[in-house]
Amino acid sequence: MTMKTMLMGAAAGLALSASGALADGPAIIFDLGGKFDGSFNEAAFNGAELWASETGGTYSEIELTSDAQREQAMRRLAEAGSNPIVMAGFSQATALSVVAPDYPDTKFVIIDGVVDAPNVRSVIFSEHEGSYLVGMLAAMASEAGIVGFVGGMDIPLISRFGCGYAQGAAAVNPAVTVIANMTGTTPSAWNDPVRGGELTRGQIAQGADVVYAAAGGTGFGVLQVAADEGILSIGVDSNQNHLHPGSVLTSMLKRVDVAVHDAFTTGPEVVTGVHVFGLAEEGVGYALDDNNAALITAEMQAAVDTARAAIIAGEIKVHNFTDDGTCPVQMQ
Structure with missing residues (x-):
């Protein structure tokens, strides 16, 4: 199992788990529903885990439990030195538009949303x-x-x-x-x-x-x-x-994992602006495996x-x- 820093949502804010203090390196904020939702968040998690297994690196993560925690989570990671900070979900856009200008040396990556700021990469898919x-x-x-x-x-x-x-x-x-x-x-x-x-x-x-x-x-x-x-x-x-x-x-298939893996791999040098992942970029597609081979x-x-x-x-x-x-x- 890879090592990571986990910040869990608590009633009184975002509290550190027993896994330790925040560390430099990439970070990810999962949207409501949790990282094991079997869908969008889990795809993002898989991209982070692939990066960790390939590099031996560590990353920080936060699982939100309420909308009110979004801005606090972003600031907590940015102030700890995490870079880049990836956030899954369009609902992060409003908070990010407020936070990003306050941390110009930190790169942020939002998946499924667009925020016009010089230090933000906005990833959208051709669903x-x-x-x-x-x-x-x-x-x-x-x-x-x-x-x-x-x-x-x-x-x-x-x-x-x-x-x-x-x-x-x-x-x-x-x-x-x-x-x-x-x-x-x-x-x-x-x-x-x-x-x-x-x-x-x-x-x-x-x-x-x-x-x-x-x-x-x-x-x-x-x-x-x-x-x-x-x-x-x-x-x-x-x-x-x-x-x-x-x-x-x-x-x-919506390859959120590819978007997260790419951002983590590129690190603080991640190119900002709007990036579109469609069929040509292998960002979307359909799944064919042993479980459905008899149906297709x-x-x-x-x-x-x-x-x-x-x-x-x-x-x-x-x-x-x-x-x-x-x-x-x-x-x-």
């Missing part, structure tokens, strides 16, 4: 491109011609997932029906597997036989109900195929890989919902 590919797989696997999407918090970022998914499904089957639900409008929407399961049952009742979850920890409920009810599901961010082998059709036929894989190459070449344009707040494919 619509990866979601297009899994939408194709969903439509090819669906016998009913009805597929579902369960998002987490109702924000443009998650609509980008849903819109890309709908476009991919419609490219395979122009008559496809895409049913979409968001879990909620507050951060608690990322960690409500019961509600995720309820939404999935509702979509199954409407005929959906493949459901894509882009909802953080809420997605566990989606995948569980899909397995229980005998339909297919699609995971997100991390490879979740192993959670229900033979039931999870695939997972839309050679024809399905060939079709998706052809589309992937066409997107990279600019021959297929996947509309980005966040460009104008619209989606060319109607969802119910």
Whole structure:
């Protein structure tokens, strides 16, 4: 197990664990939901752990337990000399915009958010491109011609997932029906597997036989109900195929681990500005392994890989919902 400094959220602020004092080196702040959420945060954690195993280096980490801790966590790490400081999640942007100017010699990296400051790298992903590919797989696997999407918090970022998914499904089957639900409008929407399961049952009742979850920890409920009810599901961010082998059709990979590993490896010299990770950069994709190999036929894989190459070449344009707040494919 790698050595690291862990700062856990406590009622009276951020308290050091027994693992020791803060050290120089990189650091990471996980978003609400914890580093073992099996999705976004865990992908970030895996990138940090890969760096540690490769280099023998150490890093500091903080797991937030409330929104109020964000600014305090950033300042605590910066004042301790951590550099760069990586933060997972768009919700860190407001606090970072306040903190970054106060520590001009510290490099900050925010994943899924954009902060315009000379010492900040903003990492965003082309989730619509990866979601297009899994939408194709969903439509090819669906016998009913009805597929579902369960998002987490109702924000443009998650609509980008849903819109890309709908476009991919419609490219395979122009008559496809895409049913979409968001879990909620507050951060608690990322960690409500019961509600995720309820939404999935509702979509199954409407005929959906493949459901894509882009909802953080809420997605566990989606995948569980899909397995229980005998339909297919699609995971997100991390490879979740192993959670229900033979039931999870695939997972839309969002390589948060690559972004964290790259920042840790580059260190204080990390290049700032906006960095986009799409299909061309291998920042998004779909998961194929022993757990879902029987579900993805050679024809399905060939079709998706052809589309992937066409997107990279600019021959297929996947509309980005966040460009104008619209989606060319109607969802119910």
